[in-house]
Each structure stands twice: as C-alpha cells, then as structure tokens.
Amino acid sequence: MTGIEILDPGLEGLLSRVELPRRVIRIRRRGKYIIFELDRGFLVMHLRITGRLILGELRGPETRAILRFRGASLSFLDRRRMATAEFVEDISWLEAKLGPEPLGDLSWLPGALKRSRRPIKVWLLDQKNIAGIGNIYASEVLFVAGIDPRRPANSLSEEEAVRLSRAIREVLSEAIAHRGTTFSDYRDSSGDPGGYQEFLRVYCRAGKPCKRCGTPIERIELGGRGTFFCPRCQR
DNA sequence: TAACACCTGTTC
DNA sequence: GAACAGGTGTTA
Incomplete structure (x- = not known):
C-alpha cells in the first residue's frame, strides 16, 4: 500500500494514523469484514449496506477514500456513509465478537x-x-x-x-x-x-x-x- | 433484548 | 410527510 487519499473527513482519524508504504501480506474475509493483512497491523473494512470497493480511481460524491497500491488503486465508495475502514494493530477483538463461518463445519x-x-x-x-x-x-x-x-x-x-x-x-x-x-x-x-x-x-x-x-x-x-x-x- | 442511532436516498 | 433500505454499536 503506497498511499491513501482521504476524501471523507470522517475517516481522517481512522486511516491517517499509519505511515505508508506498507506491504500487503494477504487480503481475507471474516464474516462480513474485509481484512488487509499488512506487514505491521491490519486495515479492517466493513461495507455495511451501501459500501463498495471498486478497482481504479473513481471520484464522485460517494467516494470516501482512494487506496493506492503498487500497480493498482481501490476506490472506497459509500452512499450512506455507514461503512467503516480503519487501521488497527491487532484484530483479536474481531475474532472475539464473531461466531463460526457459515460455510464451515456446522455440526455445532x-x-x-x-x-x-x-x-x-x-x-x-x-x-x-x-x-x-x-x-x-x-x-x-x-x-x-x-x-x-x-x-x-x-x-x-x-x-x-x-x-x-x-x-x-x-x-x-x-x-x-x-x-x-x-x-x-x-x-x-x-x-x-x-x-x-x-x-x-x-x-x-x-x-x-x-x-x-x-x-x-x-x-x-x-x-x-x-x-x-x-x-x-x-x- | 429491544429500541434507537448512525446516514442518505428512494418510493409511496 | 412517512416509510423503507442489504448492518451494527450503544443505550435503556
């Protein structure tokens, strides 16, 4: 991740507290959360109802941020501005509040x-x-x-x-x-x-x-x- | 555990 | 003007 352009002031405190660039180790999903695993820390996103992550740089009234990577960009759009995105040092809190995956074993x-x-x-x-x-x-x-x-x-x-x-x-x-x-x-x-x-x-x-x-x-x-x-x- | 709050747009 | 919208966090 080489840079972030924050267009929605409401995201300032959540996204600007990390110094870039950071290497993306992998991207995964847990429940309805999207987790970017970085070489140090995580970017955790939840699109809620109207959030979107679209490849490329889209600028419009719904654009809340643009994430830049080496060779690609992701635009974070959200008409209702209820989606969330933040950098965190650890994600144990996420695991603590989520039940098992619905496509895994359900014998429990x-x-x-x-x-x-x-x-x-x-x-x-x-x-x-x-x-x-x-x-x-x-x-x-x-x-x-x-x-x-x-x-x-x-x-x-x-x-x-x-x-x-x-x-x-x-x-x-x-x-x-x-x-x-x-x-x-x-x-x-x-x-x-x-x-x-x-x-x-x-x-x-x-x-x-x-x-x-x-x-x-x-x-x-x-x-x-x-x-x-x-x-x-x-x- | 239910109600409300957060937002903004659409439809009736 | 009111009701509704795919979700979740806080409050009472």
Whole structure:
C-alpha cells in the first residue's frame, strides 16, 4: 500500500494514523469484514449496506477514500456513509465478537440453538452466533429449511436444525455462485451487480405467490427488520 | 433484548 | 410527510 487519499473527513482519524508504504501480506474475509493483512497491523473494512470497493480511481460524491497500491488503486465508495475502514494493530477483538463461518463445519449448530429462545431468524442475524448471514439470506435460508422465522431457536428439533444447516450452506453457495444479490447498491470490485436477486424465493416478495405452493408470501417484522416467509411451506 | 442511532436516498 | 433500505454499536 503506497498511499491513501482521504476524501471523507470522517475517516481522517481512522486511516491517517499509519505511515505508508506498507506491504500487503494477504487480503481475507471474516464474516462480513474485509481484512488487509499488512506487514505491521491490519486495515479492517466493513461495507455495511451501501459500501463498495471498486478497482481504479473513481471520484464522485460517494467516494470516501482512494487506496493506492503498487500497480493498482481501490476506490472506497459509500452512499450512506455507514461503512467503516480503519487501521488497527491487532484484530483479536474481531475474532472475539464473531461466531463460526457459515460455510464451515456446522455440526455445532443444533446444540447452540438449544441455548436460545430468540426467534430463529433473529438468532441467524446475530453475528456472534454465526458470522456472515444478513437480512436477505436469513429469510431465504428459513424458507429453504421450511422453518417459520418466528419459532424460538430452542424449539427446533434435531432434524430441523440439520435441515437449517444444509439450507445455510445451499443458499450461501448459490448466492456466491451468482456473484451476490443486488437490489440497488451492491457491486463487485469491477463495478458489476450480482445476479442472485433473480432467484430469491421470498425476500421482498410480499403478496406474490410462493414459488413452491402459490400461497401469498407474507412480510412481518422481526428484530426490527423486514422478514419474508411462506405461511404454508414454513412451519 | 429491544429500541434507537448512525446516514442518505428512494418510493409511496 | 412517512416509510423503507442489504448492518451494527450503544443505550435503556
């Protein structure tokens, strides 16, 4: 990393406290966080809802910073300015607040569900339980598993918990294969939208017929977030 | 654990 | 004018 141009004054304190250049050892993801491992310290980013990292130098009202590397630049854009980026010396705090990865081994999941009475949909969104499931995929996963999002986590049977584990893997793998879900803002690093919005089963389909049984999809609020489900297919 | 706060844009 | 939006951190 050879330089950073900070365009949003709100990022000053978080990004300017490191002397450049620094070597990037590798870039990885943990939950919804993007981690640049540097020869000393880390650059940790979270794109929240409308954040984007686009290759090249894009200057516009949404541009918050431009990261420069030897031979490449990354523009950090964010329409709602809720995304975060900061240099830190260590990232143990991140590991401490995130549950296991959703695409890893999930054999622990049935046991963990028994320890919570929260609605299963709210449980899935809590990054401390499992890291990386957002509001779209929580609804989608529960539809595929055939589970009512309002059910207390600890009311799921062993068999339902196993179905849920499989649904998590299936939905997230499919979504990744289609390069993500774009309603309005999400873009990949080339600026291209994802394609999974074409395949969503329940999310944002309130009133439309269930793709499996034809019953109108319902929208309710759980944990303050819009939640979509089929009252017939999900019990 | 729920409500609110953080932001700004879109849609009704 | 109000409601809604893919997320998370703080507060009550």
